[in-house]
Amino acid sequence: MNIVVCLKQVPDTETQIKIGPDNKSIVTDDIKWVINPYDEFGVEEALQLKEKFGGEVTVVGMGPKRVTESIRTALAMGADKGILITDDALEGSDSLATAKALAAVLKDLEYDLIFTGQRGVDDDMGVVGPALAELLGIPNLSLIVKVEAAEDGKSVKVNRPVEGETLVIESSLPALITAQKGLNEPRYASLPGIMKAKKKPLEEKTLGDLGLDAAQFGEGARKLKILEMTPPPERAAGKIVEGETPQEKAAELAKLLHEEAKVF
Amino acid sequence: MDFSLSMEQEILRNSVRDFAEKEIRPVARELDEKEEFSHETMQKMAELGLFGMFVSEKYGGQGMDYVSYIIATEEIARVDGSHAATVAAANSLGVGPLYYFGNEEQKVKYLPKLCSGEALWGFGLTEPNAGSDAGNSKTTGVLEKDQWVVNGSKIFITNASTRITTGVTALCRTGTREDGRPELSCILIEMGTPGFEAREMHGKLMWRASNTSELYFDDCRVPQENLLGPRGNGFHQMMQTLDGGRLSIGAMGLGGAQGCFDLSLQYSREREQFGKPISNFQVNAFKLADMALEIECARLILYKACWLRDNEKPFSKEAAMAKLHCSEVMYRCANHAVQLHGGYGLMKEYDVERFYRDQKLLEIGEGTSEVQRIVISRLIGAL
Ligand SMILES: Cc1cc2nc3c(=O)[nH]c(=O)nc-3n(C[C@H](O)[C@H](O)[C@H](O)COP(=O)(O)OP(=O)(O)OC[C@H]3O[C@@H](n4cnc5c(N)ncnc54)[C@H](O)[C@@H]3O)c2cc1C
Numbered sequence: 001m002n003i004v005v006c007l008k009q010v011p012d013t014e015t016q017i018k019i020g021p022d023n024k025s026i027v028t029d030d031i032k033w034v035i036n037p038y039d040e041f042g043v044e045e046a047l048q049l050k051e052k053f054g055g056e057v058t059v060v061g062m063g064p065k066r067v068t069e070s071i072r073t074a075l076a077m078g079a080d081k082g083i084l085i086t087d088d089a090l091e092g093s094d095s096l097a098t099a100k101a102l103a104a105v106l107k108d109l110e111y112d113l114i115f116t117g118q119r120g121v122d123d124d125m126g127v128v129g130p131a132l133a134e135l136l137g138i139p140n141l142s143l144i145v146k147v148e149a150a151e152d153g154k155s156v157k158v159n160r161p162v163e164g165e166t167l168v169i170e171s172s173l174p175a176l177i178t179a180q181k182g183l184n185e186p187r188y189a190s191l192p193g194i195m196k197a198k199k200k201p202l203e204e205k206t207l208g209d210l211g212l213d214a215a216q217f218g219e220g221a222r223k224l225k226i227l228e229m230t231p232p233p234e235r236a237a238g239k240i241v242e243g244e245t246p247q248e249k250a251a252e253l254a255k256l257l258h259e260e261a262k263v264f
Numbered sequence: 265m266d267f268s269l270s271m272e273q274e275i276l277r278n279s280v281r282d283f284a285e286k287e288i289r290p291v292a293r294e295l296d297e298k299e300e301f302s303h304e305t306m307q308k309m310a311e312l313g314l315f316g317m318f319v320s321e322k323y324g325g326q327g328m329d330y331v332s333y334i335i336a337t338e339e340i341a342r343v344d345g346s347h348a349a350t351v352a353a354a355n356s357l358g359v360g361p362l363y364y365f366g367n368e369e370q371k372v373k374y375l376p377k378l379c380s381g382e383a384l385w386g387f388g389l390t391e392p393n394a395g396s397d398a399g400n401s402k403t404t405g406v407l408e409k410d411q412w413v414v415n416g417s418k419i420f421i422t423n424a425s426t427r428i429t430t431g432v433t434a435l436c437r438t439g440t441r442e443d444g445r446p447e448l449s450c451i452l453i454e455m456g457t458p459g460f461e462a463r464e465m466h467g468k469l470m471w472r473a474s475n476t477s478e479l480y481f482d483d484c485r486v487p488q489e490n491l492l493g494p495r496g497n498g499f500h501q502m503m504q505t506l507d508g509g510r511l512s513i514g515a516m517g518l519g520g521a522q523g524c525f526d527l528s529l530q531y532s533r534e535r536e537q538f539g540k541p542i543s544n545f546q547v548n549a550f551k552l553a554d555m556a557l558e559i560e561c562a563r564l565i566l567y568k569a570c571w572l573r574d575n576e577k578p579f580s581k582e583a584a585m586a587k588l589h590c591s592e593v594m595y596r597c598a599n600h601a602v603q604l605h606g607g608y609g610l611m612k613e614y615d616v617e618r619f620y621r622d623q624k625l626l627e628i629g630e631g632t633s634e635v636q637r638i639v640i641s642r643l644i645g646a647l
Contacts, residue, residue, distance in 0.1 A: 073279070188282060189279040191313030191328065193313075194276055197275075
């Protein structure tokens with residue numbers, strides 16, 4: 001089973017985000033970059049499927065050269081090959097443009113399954129996966145927490161949690177899955193894995209290499225424009241629920257949740 | 265001058281940091297409290313590849329450079345001293361002498377299991393009456409026909425009495441040199457050899473989840489081929505091992521200091537008194553600034569010493585300096601860390617309490633701070 005995992009590099013969720021002087025972007029100087037956590041679930045799932053069915057796992061990333069480190073990390077986890085789409089003209093591309101660039105790489109690859117994260121933890125758009133499936137004309141299985149491939153490797157059965165229930169979906173392959181938290185527990189890049197990854201192939205491709213027109217990418221081609229970024233409001237002081245007994249406290253809490261927080 | 269780490273080293277740091285936070289942080293406090301060496305975390309560290317880091321792939325090692333080994337040790341120490349001790353002692357003291365001084369047969373026999381982390385090996389230098397003065401070892405090895413007969417005892421030996429320990433390297437007096445001084449040699453003694461007993465020591469202030477043992481040799485007989493390297497080279501081998509070992513103690517100081525700093529910065533920003541975070545009081549901010557500065561300097565000297573080693577340049581002086589400096593930097597950082605945590609810093613619920621205790625070993629083990637100053641004084645030509 002050949003699997004492609006699309007991987008985005010995002011700021012570590014522990015990083016303190018500062019908004020830039022233009023009020024439209026973040027300051028990237030001190031940021032620690034990591035693999036988007038949802039994409040990491042995709043890498044892990046792909047590796048588990050490979051362990052069962054054989055085949056190759058290819059990791060495709062897009063962005064500046066620093067993204068190489070994230071791709072190498074996925075190779076150190078056990079993926080076989082990496083491709084980085086990197087081109088100055090890509091700077092500032094929106095989700096749709098990203099999906100187009102990824103689709104251009106994918107049309108030359110052999111794949112049974114594609115994994116993307118259900119969303120990037122940076123922009124929180126959640127568009128690239130579904131858009132990519134659409135561009136490739138294959139089924140899109142969003143927000144998946146369990147993947148079972150048929151013994152013959154020709155179809156998958158996947159689970160999506162829906163309001164406390166589970167929706168079980170079957171699909172023919174090839175298909176695209178967007179990974180949701182709960183899918184698995186990603187492995188660590190082991191030391192032997194890191195050494196092996198050094199020798200694994202990692203190809204770089206520009207828009208030109210992919211036969212794409214630079215005018216359709218980057219800031220200028222955005223369909224969505226960011227007008228402004230504002231920091232989240234300061235967290236308000238907490239509230240201690242008063243009461244003599246646990247019962248009283250629970251009743252008071254329920255009342256506050258209903259009347260003040262209005263959560264139900 | 266290029267200060268950047270390689271991409272592999274960056275990935276290694278991220279991976280080990282992530283591992284330490286998720287697998288060690290949640291259990292470190294309880295293991296410390298129970299004074300328990302955990303075979304479970306040992307196995308997880310083994311799976312990650314933390315053993316035999318600088319050993320060539322030929323013997324099952326990871327074939328990494330020394331800087332990488334030090335980064336990995338540093339990242340474990342950033343979360344817990346005991347686990348870092350297990351890793352550092354296994355690599356520098358357990359694997360080190362076998363890898364650098366063993367013959368092919370010994371390497372093939374012992375290294376693969378030590379590098380996969382299925383086994384541990386002790387480094388038996390210190391004796392009850394030979395600590396800083398390690399050359400004064402009283403343990404004897406007498407060659408009778410084709411066997412060494414070993415008698416004596418060792419103390420404070422790390423990793424020497426776990427369930428998976430397979431043996432120890434013991435420094436023994438094997439005769440008298442022409443100049444009248446003792447001839448010292450290293451002898452390999454496997455676990456289970458009659459007359460050899462390793463007893464776990466209890467009641468430690470620090471490194472409570474690391475295994476420390478007393479070794480007893482009572483007419484313990486091992487084959488003649490268990491000699492490590494040439495006869496009479498034992499002391500030299502041990503001292504050379506400690507040169508490398510000092511870098512890993514340095515890594516523990518640096519990592520521990522970083523751990524203290526990270527916890528303190530976070531705590532100081534969150535803890536409010538007089539209506540504002542305590543980090544907003546300049547006296548506290550300056551403590552954090554001093555910690556950050558000292559850590560940066562400690563990292564520079566430690567990495568430089570590793571770089572010298574990786575580039576096959578003399579590094580004894582820098583190793584002693586790095587060991588001394590990093591352990592003293594952690595001393596000051598742990599002190600600031602507890603101070604910044606106030607009363608909570610004295611409670612076991614807060615990791616800085618453990619860091620405060622764990623730090624002390626670093627100024628004593630593998631050559632005390634006084635001994636490091638002697639080494640440096642000699643190497644700069646002052647003594
Ligand atoms: C947890 C732990 C793990 C250890 N692991 C190992 C191990 O794996 N293998 C191993 O072989 N050893 C190990 N050791 C032993 C350690 O290396 C020794 O404790 C250390 O070398 C100091 O020896 P000592 O304790 O006998 O102190 P001593 O040598 O008695 O020193 C006492 C004091 O006198 C000072 N002093 C001694 N000589 C001089 C001098 N010439 N000038 C000035 N001051 C001096 C010392 O600096 C110290 O302050 C371990 C120790 C501990 C606590």
